Amino acid sequence: MSNKNRFKVAMSGLWPKTLKNRLFIILGFNVLIPLTMVILISYKSVYPLLDQRIRTGIQNNLNLYQMSLENTLANINNVSQILAYDGRIGKKLSQFLDEKDLYKKTQINNDIQQDLTIISSTNPTLGLFFYYFEDQKKILYQNYTVNPVFSLEKLPRLVELNGITYYGPHLTNRQYSNVQVLSVARKIVMPDQNNVYVYLETGYKLWDKINQTGHGESMNEYRLILDQENRVTFSENTNDFPIGSILRDSPAGKLKEAKGYYVFETASNQGWKAVYLISKAAYHKEVIRWIEQLVIILIISILLCSLFALGIWRMVYVPLRKVNQDMRLVEKSDFDTPLSQFSIVEFDTMMRHFDTMRDRVKELLEENALKEQRRADFEVEKLLYQINPHFIHNTLDTIQWLARLKGQEDIDTVATSLNKLLYYNLGKKGPQSTIAEELEALKDYLTLQKIRYDFEFIVHIEAPEELQNCLVPRFILQPLVENSLYHGNFDKDGLIEVAVEPDGREYIIIRIRDNGRGMTPETIARLLEKQSEEQNRIGLGIGVYYVKRVFDTGYNGQADFSISSTIGEGTCITLRIPRTHAMKKGESL
Incomplete structure (x- = not known):
């Protein structure tokens, strides 16, 4: 088996056998293939846009978060600069630490407190702040109570720039509070003082706002x-x-x-x-949500496709079921029940053609039944003419011996010829014989006819030696010669010619020609019809109709049978038979 044939066999095994399943598959592919292509194209084009939008949104959010942190730290840094040594308050702090006079020192302290109050009120984002002397672990000018365990080393250092240390979000150092803050520690360089810092924190409300970005x-x-x-x-x-x-x-x-x-x-x-x-x-949540929507659309499309396929199937199935019922009626030989009608043009057209075909089938069945009846009649009629051949042979033998005993040579000749003729015509040798046997039987028949008729006629027979062994149907020459004797109406010497000649390599031609009065076309037509009473009176009652039937049933259209006649000139019957043709097995004459 070739690869192509193997592929066809494999595909035929996969392809459903029912129209319903094929309809579902075809409609399914018609919906799923375009929809799948749309989904793939959408995924290729939409997914990058969604991904880019998500990234952009996150990055913008992060930038806003970073800017908020930078601005917050910048504000704290600005305030710390005022509190530093080179700032106004920082210088006052240096004076406060160096002043020995208590009165002046109190006055400077009041000024510092007043300035710090102003700074605190004008900077609402500012939380805890104070001066921190790390070596002495001393805190000055704090605006809130400071946690006793305060230590710069414990804070999460973010970055250190130009003597300013920025600390990342952490719990405030304000006592009894646990809010998140950002903080800055600026180192202050003072005479006779080391490791002095100004420490500032953001307000907790600002950090909460940042934290909500x-x-x-x-x-x-x-x-x-x-x-x-x-x-x-x-x-x-x-x-x-x-x-x-x-x-x-x-x-x-x-x-x-x-x-x-x-x-x-x-x-x-x-x-x-x-x-x-x-x-x-x-x-991926947004992308997954988008994919879920596509899947939902796909499922809905499949369901709709299934509903459409089911609807189309029902639209086709009901008419098909009725057509099947109508065909079953024809199968049961019911040709009269009216056929189903539909409201679909294609099915109505098909039913009209089916109705025409049904009428034609009915006609053919009736015609075939008539032919079978005619065939049965023909067989019965043939059997009637073969009544007890043994009785006839025995009777003729008895007549023949009686004629010889009494010296009646004419009767002896007639009985002998008739016995031989009947033995050939009513014999059991099969449906075929050779041309030589057919001619021999014809001669016996002519011997009897010369005694019967009261006019003289000559029969001239020509058959080449090489053709005498060709097979022909049994008993075809006698009816045709008998037709010449009966319809010839010879006034004086009549002539009947029987000629056998080749027609190429595959056919032989047999002609029976007479010089009688001829026949009209109507007479020829009657001869070729079913036997009439007039024909039954001719010879053995079989006649030309028998020969025509033999040609119709035995040669399947490969043999020709024709009659031509001219009034006053005679008649010619021509047989064209396949030279090597054998009749069907079991075919009887």
Whole structure:
């Protein structure tokens, strides 16, 4: 088996056998293929846009967060500059520390307190602030009560620039408070004083506002602040990113990932970084929602396709079922029940053609039944003419011996010829015989006819030796010669010619010609019809109709039988028979 045939066999095994399943598959492909292509094209074009929009939104949010932190730290830095040594209050502090006169010292202290009050009232974002003498662990001019365990070393240092140390978000050092703040420690250089700092914190309300720039923990989104060494100084997710841990960089060109989160970061011009963490599920949430919508559309389309296929199937199935019922009626030979009618043009047209075909089948069946009846009649009629051949032979033998005993030579000749003729015509040798046997029987027949008729006629027979062994149907020459004798109406010497001659290599032609009075076309037509009483009186009652039937049933259209006649000139019957043709098996004459 070729590969092409194997492929066809494999495909035929996969392809459904029922129209319903094929309809579902075809409509399914017609819907799913375009829809799948639309989904793929949409995914290729929309997904990058969604991804870019998500990244842009996160990055803008992170930039806003970073700017808020920078502005807050800048405000604190500005205030710390006023409180530093080179500022107005810082100089007064230096005078306060150096002054020995108690009265003047009190006066300077009051001035400092008044200035600090003004600064505090004019900077609402400012929280706790004070001067810190690290060596002496002494605190001056604090606006709120300071936590006794205060220590700069314990604070999460963010970056140190130009003597200013920025600290990341941490719990305030204000006693009895636990809010998150940002802080700055500026080192002050004073005569005779070392390690003096002015310490300032943001107001907690400002930090809460900054902390609300993102979605918060409910969305699995967190913020980190890293120092210059990528060390975490502030974390909203201390479980995965504890304070002091290092956040490593990812390869360039890829979306940075860490512990199941996508990492977005932006660097401050001061060197620290603001980091935004978002879980992968939260990051892809919008894309997943969009994909879910596409899947829902796909499922709805499949359901609609199935409903359409079911509707179309029902539209086709009901007419097909009725057509099948009508065909079963024809199968049961019911040709009279009215056919079903539909409101579909295609089915109505088909039923009209089916009705025409049904009428034609009915006609053919009736015609075939008539032919079978005629065939049965013909067989019965043939049997009637073969009544007890043994009785006839025995009777003729008896007549023949009686004639010989009494010296009646004419009767002996007639009985002998008739016995031989009947033996040939009523014999059991099969439906075929040779041309030689057919001619021999014809001669016996002519011997009897010369005694019967009271006029003289001559029979001239010509048959080449090479054709005498060709097979022909039994008993075809006698009826034709008998027709010449009966319809010839010879006035004087009659002539009947029987000629056998070749027609190429495959056919032979047999002609029976007479010089009688001829026949009219009507007479010829009657001869070729079913036997009439007049024909039954001719010879053995079989006649030309028998020969015509033999040709029709035995040669399947490969033999020709024709009669031509002219009034006053005679008649010619021509037979054209296949030379090597054998009749059908079991065919009887």
